[in-house]
Every structure is written in structure tokens, then in C-alpha cells.
Amino acid sequence: MPEGNVRAGFVGCGVHARETLLPAVQRAEMDLAAICDLDKRLAQRTTRRFGAFRSYQDVRTMLAEMDLDAVLVCGPPELHAEAAAIALDGGCHVWMEAPAAPTAEETLRLAELAAARGLIAQVGFAMRFAPVYRRLQEIASEEQFGEVRAIEVALWLPKMHGHDDPVLFDLPHALDLVRTLGGDVAELSVTRASDTQPLLVGLKLQSGAIASISFAAPVACPREQVTVAGTSTVAVADDRRTITVKRCGCEEISLWGAGSCRAGAGASPERLEGYLPEIEHFAAAVAGDAQPLATLQDAAAAQRLAELIATGDGGVISVG
Ligand SMILES: NC(=O)c1ccc[n+]([C@@H]2O[C@H](COP(=O)([O-])OP(=O)(O)OC[C@H]3O[C@@H](n4cnc5c(N)ncnc54)[C@H](O)[C@@H]3O)[C@@H](O)[C@H]2O)c1
Known part of the structure; x- marks a missing residue:
């Protein structure tokens, strides 16, 4: 150390x-x-x-x-x-x-x-370190949220990273977020509009919950939306900035995030996007002050799913 x-x-x-x-x-x-x-x-x-x-x-x-x-x-x-x-x-x-x-x-x-x-x-899975997704994870684990039943990740991306292969470069980030929020994947299926994109990935998680990743690129206006639905609550995170929480049976809608709220107010884009927290976490893990996260095992698990998606042709694939 x-x-x-x-x-x-x-x-x-x-x-x-x-x-x-x-x-x-x-x-x-x-x-x-x-x-x-x-x-x-x-x-x-x-x-x-x-x-x-x-x-x-x-x-x-x-x-x-x-x-x-x-x-x-x-x-x-x-x-x-x-x-x-x-x-x-x-x-x-x-x-x-x-x-x-x-x-x-x-x-x-x-x-x-x-x-x-x-x-x-x-x-470098910055998404899982973004404050908004860490808060989403906390909200989803609260007792009043109920059991997580569904997760939706929707990404509208410009051409990313100067590379042409979203399956290799972009999908693993979304898959890692689904695994962080809902656990391991049992089955998946893929629907694609063309050989390249957009594509829709359907996932059945080992917990019994379902998840989807819809992925469209290139677009002029990038957007990212992640929804987690529990048995009694739905929480929607938008563009790594805000979370809207709606509870069943009441009108209550609460907001968390930049603009209307304490936690995101004044935070730098590097913090909100997750890049600064991931580097801070690495420094803390090296110093012995935090458990390693976003490990190579996590990366391999997300990459393996992305590789199955790359070859998927509409049928259900058992992840095993
Ligand atoms: N997580 C994210 O959100 C995110 C966003 C953007 C980029 N990325 C990733 O970051 C990486 C870099 O992206 P970029 O746009 O900065 O790329 P870039 O092409 O601008 O920079 C790559 C740099 O690496 C240097 N390099 C190449 N081979 C080297 C070697 N053997 N030794 C030392 N230096 C070497 C090059 O000279 C260049 O300066 C990519 O893998 C990309 O996928 C991730």
C-alpha cells in the first residue's frame, strides 16, 4: 500500500x-x-x-x-x-x-x-460511478421500492469514440450498468433494424427481472435514459443529471439531480458523467480505502454478453 x-x-x-x-x-x-x-x-x-x-x-x-x-x-x-x-x-x-x-x-x-x-x-465503466446511477441503485434497494421487476436503458448516441463498432465500444457500458442495477443475465435476444443499428436487446436476469437496452446511433442529439421499475415504484434517470421517482397509489413525484436539487448542483460534468468518481475510486482502492469495483471480471462479463449480441439473430440465447 x-x-x-x-x-x-x-x-x-x-x-x-x-x-x-x-x-x-x-x-x-x-x-x-x-x-x-x-x-x-x-x-x-x-x-x-x-x-x-x-x-x-x-x-x-x-x-x-x-x-x-x-x-x-x-x-x-x-x-x-x-x-x-x-x-x-x-x-x-x-x-x-x-x-x-x-x-x-x-x-x-x-x-x-x-x-x-x-x-x-x-x-473504465464510468456509468456505474455516475452519481445519478449510484443514487438510482440506492433508491432501487430501498424497502419501499419493492422488488426490481424491470430495467430499461435507452441510448441515442452520436458516433462514439471515433470507432464504428458500438457492440465492442458502447454496449458493454450499458450491459455493465444493467448488471450493476439488476444482477447477472440469464438469457438474451436481439432485434436489429439493419446490420449495424439501431438495435434492441432483451434480457432476462437471473433474479427473474427483465431488462432492455435500446441503442440508436448516430443521432444529432445524444440522450440517455435509464428506468428501473419496482413492484411499487418507478424511477427514471435522464442524461446522468436527474431522477424522477413515482410511487404507486400516490401523486408524489420527487426529483433528484442537477438543477432542482442539492446533490448535482454545482458538480462538474466530469463528476456527473462518472469519470472523476471512477478515478477517485481507483485511487481509494489502491490506497486500501475501498473495495475494487468495475473489475476485469465485470468487464469480461459485459464483453461476453456484447459478443453474444453481436452474433444474435433474433432467437433467445442462453447465457449460461
Ligand atoms: N468511457 C468513455 O466514455 C470513453 C469516451 C471516449 C473515449 N473512450 C476510450 O478512450 C480511448 C482513447 O480515446 P481517444 O479518443 O482519446 O483516442 P486518441 O486516438 O485521441 O488517443 C490515443 C492516444 O494513444 C497514443 N498511443 C497509441 N499507441 C501508444 C503506445 N503504444 N504507447 C503510448 N501511447 C500510445 C496515441 O499517440 C494517441 O495520442 C479509446 O479506447 C476509447 O474507446 C472512452
């Missing part, structure tokens, strides 16, 4: 890293010791901008020369597993963007490596 702040190295200085993750690392309890990118000038510029100590072009050299507790990786997907394995072999805890590896099987192999080394490996 590190003494003082976690000493971190960051690999990959692309748009997502510079705009969202590195500002989060600066605000979390981490000392940004080194920054690494294949592009030497970009690595140097980013090192100066975020006040890191040294810049590198190669992960192995960074690990050999710096005394790090943790490495964070955000690059092209093929980099995630490769850099994470190097960091784990070097004795560092790892946080990496999703997808952790190109396939669920490779993600599981990485999980085995982390377990063998006794190190934490967290994957």
Missing part, C-alpha cells in the same frame, strides 16, 4: 485523456509522476500541461525508470491490454479504459494476471 498519495503514470494522451481523464487524475488523490505517449511532442506538452514529472514514449522505459504505484491507460483498444499487462508485470495497479482487451477471453486472461500478482485492475 503506498505511503501518501498514489504515484501514477498515465499512458496515452489522446483527446479523451486530455479533456476528461487527466483533469480527473489531477483532482483525485494521485501524484501524476509520468506521462507516456508514442508521440514525443504530445507527451512532452501534456506533461507540462498537467504538471507531471517526466514524459516517455515507451511504457517499459517509464516503468523501469519511475517508482510508480499505478498506471492508467487510455489509448487505442489494442494498447489497453498490452500496456496493462506490462504494468501488472512491473508490480503496478492498473486502471484502463474500456474495452480492456479486444475479446472477453483476453480480458479474462488479464484478470488472471492481476489476480496472480495480487494487484487491482479497474476498467
